[in-house]
Amino acid sequence: MTEQQYMVRIIGIDPGSRFTGVGIIDTAQQKIQHVHHETIKCGNGDFPDRLRIIFEGVNELIKQFRPNEMAIENVFMAKNAGSALKLGQARGAAICATVVNDIVVHEYAAKAVKQAVVGKGGADKKQVQYMIRLLLNLKENVQEDAADGLAIAICHANNRWAQNRLVSNNTSNWRKF
Structure with missing residues (x-):
């Protein structure tokens, strides 16, 4: 059985200090199936309390759904340095909740x-x-942050598939020489 033939559960996280989007999918070969999505609402309280909500929320989802891998959005350069720092700290809380559960973290640019x-890097949230909704055959719209979490998980699933395909093609071509 090759790596492409078994199911992998991926949790995708779109970090934010007020709302953190989470999407969980199962993928095997080129098939993707929706498992769960939600938005962790951090509120307007003290910032350390919001980081704790992210950490505990992601940790609880990991214990409940037991993903094999995690994908998260990279920090982008925001116009406001304070916002970029807060976003980085929110990412850190989500990453810590993941690595304490021994899950490999993968990062992707927005x-x-x-x-x-x-199909275009400048797409808007809508x-x-x-x-x-189309790719996962969902009946209802998904809240923006949760949709971004699912998108990050799908991006990672596509990347896994492409890398596995490349490795298997390169290995088989290498053996021909």
């Missing part, structure tokens, strides 16, 4: 995620929501 799901 443009790469949009490219993988919509386009991402629409494509998530």
Whole structure:
């Protein structure tokens, strides 16, 4: 059985200090199936309390759904340095909740995620929501942050598939020489 033939559960996280989007999918070969999505609402309280909500929320989802891998959006350069720092800390809380559960973390740029799901790196949130609904055959729209979490998970699933395909092709070609 090759790596492509077994199911992998991926948790995708779109970090934010007020709302953190989470999407969980199962993938095997080129098939993707929706498992769960939600938005962790951190509120307007003290910032350390919001980080704790992210950490505990992600940790609880990991214990409940037992993903094999995690994908998260990279920090982008925001116009406001304070916002970028808070986003980085929110990412850190989610990453810590993941690594304490011995799950490998993969990072993707926002443009790469949009490219993988919509087909263009400059897509807006409504386009991402629409494509998530189509790709996962969902009956209702998914909240923006949760849709972004699902998009990150799908981006990683596509990347896994492409890497596995490349490795198997390169190995078989290498053996021909």
